[in-house]
Amino acid sequence: MPSGNPEIQYYDGDELNIRRVIEQSDLQALDQALNICDLSSVERKHRLWQKLLPRIKPYYAVKCNDDPVVVKLLAELGAGFDCASKNELKLVLGFDVSPERIIFANPCRPVSHLEYARDNQVANGTVDNEFEVYKLHKHYANSNLIVRFKSEAKEAQCPLGDKFGCDADVDAAALMLLAKSLDLKVTGTSFHVGSGCSELEAYDRAIKKANNLFKYGGLLGYDMDFLDIGGGFPGSDDEKFARIAESVNTSVKRHFPDERVQIIAEPGRFFVAAAYTLVCKIHAKREVRNESGKLDTVMYYLNDGVYGSFNCILYDHQVVTAEHYLDETNVLPQLKSLIWGPSCDAFDKISENLFLPNMNRGDLLGFRNMGAYTMPIASPFNGFDVPKTLYFRAI
Structure with missing residues (x-):
């Protein structure tokens, strides 16, 4: 946690005006890139979730932005919280969140992390193979086992099935039988269709499989009452989220009409992607001309790159868009542009084949929707600082 309480600035209106923030702040003096975080965007997303998915409690995926x-x-x-490690558990518990509002949703946990969860009574945790079942039997026998099965979307920004999730038709039943033989509690099931899901039918397929496993658990004598439908919800497309929510609600009503079953989800990017705008400064410029001497491409070198916040391009398959702040009318001539990060690595390329006005050293570029899977992975490679953050909230 940061030392002290960061200052939060307040604004009038329904939406934070990034251009106005830049005009009113002395950003030209900063060599460091800057995140502008609109906390009211997070609040609006929470209200939207409650409106469109009233039965499903969101457990924020801390790994997305801690x-x-x-x-x-x-x-x-x-909100509840999806934690994947001891340090994420520490962070969340430090804000007086009760253990019941946390799921330890990493199916393969180090023993010391498992023991920390046990000592802090975080009972809900996922499992997807027999070795982890034996580990739980030895180190946290009174935990609540939530069997994670594989059920991937055909279209997802980041598929997860190669790493986590057992086969729903064969392995899941075997794990439940093993848990029964070891006198462990199986309280529910879990799945994740993939981060950034683009297939509406993916959730219905998975929820139907979960229902079958609940029925099997009942035959074994388990009173299963916990369903985790994972993540995959978009963070910058509310219309798409509404379509997903409608599909999920229909499927839940069909397969889990009993409201005694607690249903949660693990949204990450949904809450934070749109809340952050990254503002970078051009610290160098280069013009590339063709053989006839005509200007072909303008290269700009920024104070953040793929080893910093723009790691999302590599790890999250994100396509970033640049927004200049030179002229609100957007009538300036556009030139073919290429944007580099600050490091000495030629792999540090942010975007190419853009068309931007002719800019100069010291000018600023903004990148919206930069709140998901950016800061937690950023590193000060080559000695360049990771961005600092300014916080804003509507009055």
Whole structure:
């Protein structure tokens, strides 16, 4: 957690005006890139979730963005949390979140992390193979086992099935039988269709499989009452989210009409992607001309790159868009442009074949929807600082 309480600036209106923030702040003096975080965007997303998915409680995926200011806000809003490690558990528990509002949703946990969960009474945790079942039997026998099965979307930004999830038709039943023989509690099932899901039918397929496993658990004598439908919800397309929500609600009503079953999800990017705009400064410029001497491409070198916030291009398959702040009318001539990060590595390329006005050293570029899978992975490679963050909230 950061030392002290970060300053939060307040604004009038329904949406934070990034251009106005830039005009009113002395960003030209900064060599460091800057995140502009609109906390009210997170609040609006929470209200939208409650409106469109009223039965399903969101457990925020901390790995997506572990900014303590955001985690604290979501804790105050009453969200639950999906944690993957001891340090994520520490962060969330530090905001007085009860253990019941946490799921330890990493199916393969180090023993010391498992023991920390046990000592702090975080009972809900996922499991997807027999070795982890034996590990739980030895180190946390009174935990609640939530069997994670594989059920991937045909279209997803980041598929996860190669790493996590057992076969729903064969392996899941075998794990439940093993848990029964070891006198362990199986309280529910879990799946993840893939981060950034684009296939509406994916959730219905998975929820139907979960229902079959609940029926099998009942035959074994388990009173299963916990369903985790994972993540995959978009963070910058509310219309797409509404379509997914409609599909999920229909499937839940069909397969899990009994409201005694607690249903949760693990949204990450949904809450934070749109809340962050990254503002970078051009610190160098280069013009590339063709053989006849005509200007072909303008190269710009920024103070953040793929080893920093733009790691999302490599790891999250994100396509970023640049927004200049030279002229609100957008009538300036556009030139073919290529954007580089600050490091000495030629792999540090942010975007190419863009068309931007002719800019100069010291000018600023903004990149919206930069709140998901950016900061937690950023590193100060080559000695370049990771961005600092300014926080804003509507009055």
